[in-house]
Amino acid sequence: MNVRHRGGWSVAALVAVVVAVALLGACAPSAPKGAKPGKAGGGGATSDMSVAAGKVYVAPGDLDEYYMFSSGGHSGQVYVYGLPSMRHISTIPVYSPYPATGYGFDDDSKAMLGYLTWGDVHHPSLSETGGDYDGRWLFVNDMNGRVARVDLRDFKTKQILGPVPNVSGNHGSAFVTPNTEYSMMASRFSIPLPKGTTTGTDKYATDYKGVLTAIKIDPKDGAMSIGFQIVTPPFNWDLGDAGKAMSEGWMFWTCYNAERATGKLEVTSTQRDRDYIAAVDWKAAAKAAAEGQGDMIGGIKVLDPKKVPGLVWLMPCGKSPHGVDVSPDGKWIIGSGKLQGVTTAFNFEKVQTAIRNKDYEGDEDGIPVLKYESIKDAEVPVGLGPLHTQFGPNGMAYTSLFVDSAIASWKLGTWELVDKVPMSYSIGHLAAAEGDTVNPDGKYLVGLNKLSHGRHLSVGPSQPESSQLVDISDEKMKLLSDTFTEPEPHYAQIIKADKIHTIEVYPKEDNHHPLAIWDVKDAGIARQGGKAVVKMIAVRTSFTPTEFTVNQGETVTVAVTNIEQTTDELHGFAILDYNINIVIDPGETKTVTFKAEKKGVFPFYCTNFCSALHQEMQGYMIVK
Numbered sequence: 001m002n003v004r005h006r007g008g009w010s011v012a013a014l015v016a017v018v019v020a021v022a023l024l025g026a027c028a029p030s031a032p033k034g035a036k037p038g039k040a041g042g043g044g045a046t047s048d049m050s051v052a053a054g055k056v057y058v059a060p061g062d063l064d065e066y067y068m069f070s071s072g073g074h075s076g077q078v079y080v081y082g083l084p085s086m087r088h089i090s091t092i093p094v095y096s097p098y099p100a101t102g103y104g105f106d107d108d109s110k111a112m113l114g115y116l117t118w119g120d121v122h123h124p125s126l127s128e129t130g131g132d133y134d135g136r137w138l139f140v141n142d143m144n145g146r147v148a149r150v151d152l153r154d155f156k157t158k159q160i161l162g163p164v165p166n167v168s169g170n171h172g173s174a175f176v177t178p179n180t181e182y183s184m185m186a187s188r189f190s191i192p193l194p195k196g197t198t199t200g201t202d203k204y205a206t207d208y209k210g211v212l213t214a215i216k217i218d219p220k221d222g223a224m225s226i227g228f229q230i231v232t233p234p235f236n237w238d239l240g241d242a243g244k245a246m247s248e249g250w251m252f253w254t255c256y257n258a259e260r261a262t263g264k265l266e267v268t269s270t271q272r273d274r275d276y277i278a279a280v281d282w283k284a285a286a287k288a289a290a291e292g293q294g295d296m297i298g299g300i301k302v303l304d305p306k307k308v309p310g311l312v313w314l315m316p317c318g319k320s321p322h323g324v325d326v327s328p329d330g331k332w333i334i335g336s337g338k339l340q341g342v343t344t345a346f347n348f349e350k351v352q353t354a355i356r357n358k359d360y361e362g363d364e365d366g367i368p369v370l371k372y373e374s375i376k377d378a379e380v381p382v383g384l385g386p387l388h389t390q391f392g393p394n395g396m397a398y399t400s401l402f403v404d405s406a407i408a409s410w411k412l413g414t415w416e417l418v419d420k421v422p423m424s425y426s427i428g429h430l431a432a433a434e435g436d437t438v439n440p441d442g443k444y445l446v447g448l449n450k451l452s453h454g455r456h457l458s459v460g461p462s463q464p465e466s467s468q469l470v471d472i473s474d475e476k477m478k479l480l481s482d483t484f485t486e487p488e489p490h491y492a493q494i495i496k497a498d499k500i501h502t503i504e505v506y507p508k509e510d511n512h513h514p515l516a517i518w519d520v521k522d523a524g525i526a527r528q529g530g531k532a533v534v535k536m537i538a539v540r541t542s543f544t545p546t547e548f549t550v551n552q553g554e555t556v557t558v559a560v561t562n563i564e565q566t567t568d569e570l571h572g573f574a575i576l577d578y579n580i581n582i583v584i585d586p587g588e589t590k591t592v593t594f595k596a597e598k599k600g601v602f603p604f605y606c607t608n609f610c611s612a613l614h615q616e617m618q619g620y621m622i623v624k
């Protein structure tokens with residue numbers, strides 16, 4: 001029995017679990033071994049379980065059909081899973097050092113991390129062409145005002161941009177536009193601008209500001225730079241989605257705290273019945289910025305909608321909304337209060353008409369507020385606590401319900417509720433196969449749950465999160481498997497595996513590193529610009545040179561080239577007592593620079609198993 005009362009559960013968690021237990025009776029193959037039918041997690045007939053097992057089983061040597069890139073939250077990393085097996089394939093370190101790949105230890109990645117050695121990754125966003133994932137890059141946000149680009153040829157972080165000026169708490173990010181022109185950001189917290197201003201929170205409503213930022217992406221190499229910013233009232237911007245197809249050129253963000261309150265927001269920011277979804281005409285904003293409009297704040301040109309009208313409108317939405325999601329055809333914008341029992345489908349054409357007719361019900365610091373009744377098409381009774389919606393083919397929509405701890409499926413246009421499947425427990429976001437594109441695949445849906453509550457071998461109080469795979473190939477959704485994930489599964493995207501084209505080794509001819517060497521006769525130590533530079537080769541199963549001597553107090557750079565051109569032949573280079581641990585992939589050169597402060601003899605060795613004589617791959621650094 002895996003649901004038992006423990007002291008310390010919050011009431012909300014308890015309610016969620018009770019609701020989940022109540023709903024679980026009908027749920028098929030979610031039972032851990034030994035669970036009794038009719039109890040939490042139980043009830044699946046054996047035949048259902050074997051069908052489910054067959055659907056997730058990927059035989060040894062066979063490959064999964066999809067990649068899922070899952071947010072690692074405050075671990076600062078991205079986790080890669082294969083679907084349908086839900087096997088964890090790889091961890092991509094982005095904002096935190098990761099000794100397993102040497103990330104954050106070599107000179108380049110250390111410089112990229114800068115003074116921050118953690119990040120809070122929330123929303124992975126795959127690059128798109130024509131509104132479809134194109135398999136080139138993955139962008140991920142960090143709450144510390146940053147956005148990073150991962151290259152999907154080698155699954156490595158290539159750029160971290162920021163902290164971006166004026167942005168405080170980069171939550172509403174890293175959503176890309178349909179042709180990856182921009183990765184969009186929105187601030188969760190408002191502060192007085194520019195940063196460094198210390199106005200008290202008694203002036204919050206007037207002097208604190210939110211900021212929307214467009215990060216420009218170079219279509220050739222993905223290089224990111226700051227495009228433009230828009231200043232807003234001090235709402236807490238939350239989640240976003242770019243318009244697509246008929247709504248291409250628009251960006252949507254939810255916010256809470258339209259009250260402009262401070263203090264205990266759970267009370268102060270939930271006074272009004274409605275918050276907002278911002279509708280931003282980003283093409284018009286890009287044009288205004290290019291024409292030189294805006295004021296300099298914190299070293300950046302910032303557009304103020306009061307002075308530059310025609311960029312931003314506010315759509316009233318149920319209070320404290322979370323996700324906002326644009327349907328594959330771009331026609332509907334789905335959003336709701338996260339304590340409501342319905343989700344609202346706003347009609348993009350009605351939004352446009354209301355803007356043309358100035359069908360407003362007021363304004364917020366000069367930003368017009370559209371009339372709710374004029375822009376909504378339907379309120380769909382999905383269930384309690386709708387957070388986020390994903391899409392399938394044929395107009396199917398799937399909404400996560402935090403309070404009900406379930407996923408509801410329903411139809412765009414007819415608004416009929418189709419099915420509901422319980423989640424264990426308390427689902428936050430959900431991700432469908434190619435679910436954010438103009439052509440969702442259907443097939444699989446993953447619930448990213450906040451609580452696992454012992455549906456796994458106990459590991460003590462620090463429990464993992466859980467992700468559940470759901471079969472959505474039929475109208476009747478079926479739970480297929482549980483996977484336990486690292487914190488914190490905020491969001492994920494799922495891309496067809498054949499869209500990603502990786503390299504196996506770094507080709508020698510593409511290595512232009514100034515300290516790269518390919519012949520052992522070039523290896524050795526030299527003094528350059530007042531420091532010791534060691535050019536080293538790593539190849540099965542030795543380092544050349546096998547030892548080097550430096551002077552105490554000297555700055556030392558060791559440049560290791562892994563001259564292998566064979567798949568999977570990585571070498572590591574660690575120096576004991578010096579906190580040095582890098583990993584060099586085949587064909588790569590990496591450098592590590594340090595001050596030889598401690599005197600003595602320090603072994604170095606290969607950390608990555610590379611061959612039968614891996615253990616012999618070692619040497620000495622002598623510091624005199």
Ligand code: RUQ
Nearest residue numbers: 122123428429490
């Ligand atoms: S968010 S659940 Cu960025 Cu929804 Cu965390």
Ligand code: CUA
Nearest residue numbers: 606608610614
């Ligand atoms: Cu090289 Cu182990």
